[in-house]
Amino acid sequence: MSNPLHASNSRDSWLQSESAGGLILMACAALAIVVANSPLSGYYDLLLSTPVEIRVGALHIAKPLLLWINDGLMALFFFLVGLELKRELLEGELSKPANIILPAVGAVGGMVVPALVFAYFNWGDAIAMQGWAIPAATDIAFALAVLSLLGPRVPLSIKLFLTSLAIFDDVGAVLIIAIFYTDNISLLALTVVAACLPLLAWLNWRGFTRVGLYLMVGAVMWVATLKSGVHATLAGVALAMFIPLRVDEGDKYSPLRTLEHGLHGFVGFVVLPVFTFANAGLSLAGVGIEQLLHPVPLGIAAGLFVGKQLGVFGFCWLAVQLGFAKLPKAVNWTMLYGTAALCGIGFTMSLFIGSLAFEAGGGAGDYAMLFDERLGIIIGSLGAGLLGYLLLKRSLPADPVGEDD
Secondary structure, eight states, rough: OOHHHHHHHHHHHHHHHHHHHHHHHHHHHHHHHHHTTTTHHHHHHHHHEEEEEEOOOOOOOOEEHHHHHHIIIIHHHHHHHHHHHHHHHSGGGGGSHHHHHHHHHHHHHHHHHHHHHHHHHTOOTGGGGGGGTTOOOOOOHHHHHHHHTTTTGGGHHHHHHHHHHHHHHHHHHHHHHHSSSOOOHHHHHHHHHHHHHHHHHHHTTTOOOOOHHHHHHHHHHHHHHHHSSSOOOHHHHHHHSSEEEESTTOOOOOOOHHHHHHHHHHHHIIHHHHHHHHHHOOOTTTHHHHHHHSSHHHHHHHIIIIHHHHHHHHHHHHHHTTTTTOOTTTOOHHHHHHHHTTTTHHHHHHHHHHHHHHHSSSOOOGGGGGHHHHHHHHHHHHHHHHHHHHHHHHSSSSSOOOOOE
């Protein structure tokens, strides 16, 4: 059995790391916007469009640098998401049924209502409706960074609720990407992916602990997934499900925890900042009222700012009133509403889904000059973060709270 004090310290360290990562993401987003609106904008675009090729015999992968970041580096992010999800389900907060219901219900509301808000503004426009899932995402690093600004007044239960909700939100995002942003399927490549899965299951069943074996199979699966038409980042989640959590009850070594610990800093302080810098470079040249009020950015901003808080809070309120769940310890309704507002910070995941929906920013086809979905993401996320901060600042206790677990 793990030491409770050690577990608490590890959890606090993880939350602090996420908060620090969120602050770095804010800086990278601001830097990208500054560069995109400076004399360096041409070099910025040139860098991201630089062709990068890998050829091994008949195998040939050629993509601009931006897509290597979005398809390759982000696969590591989704791999880490999968590792965290598996650990939480087996031995973390999500292993306790009582802790699952409220964040799970909130996550469902936080995906359904923003999507409906977006659809309200864009119904009937087939191209615009490709972005319906953009406001359904929550950025846990940004949200925890805002919480960190409030210091020790924030109860641990709020942080755990927000983190658990974001995990369910990530699972929803993975399912959305797999189902709705997959096309031009290659059966041959998909067959290779299908062959990798039982091999990974066999390695897990036989108790192999060398993570290199899993990563080798995972690399083959990533390439095959990339070629299959299914988004390559999903290979990261699939691989994570087969990494062993425990070797045996008497052994302290855990391949999953070792990988998770090793990847967390790299993903938080390299992968996500690079992704943010590459995708957040919104040019404000020529942006006027027409662009601000275009149904796509307007629907995204409204979905994040209005839909998220209403969806998360409304579904949670209903679950509590019906007796399916109860409020987290030391949390009142105003605090929960402030936390629900923070869920409207969808920055990183919204940018990622937006890159799938509209091919890395700037719309699709003839729409390229009419809207930029990143405008709605930035406005909605900023508004949600500010509202959540103000609500929590007003409703949190004046004095620091103790550990409430």
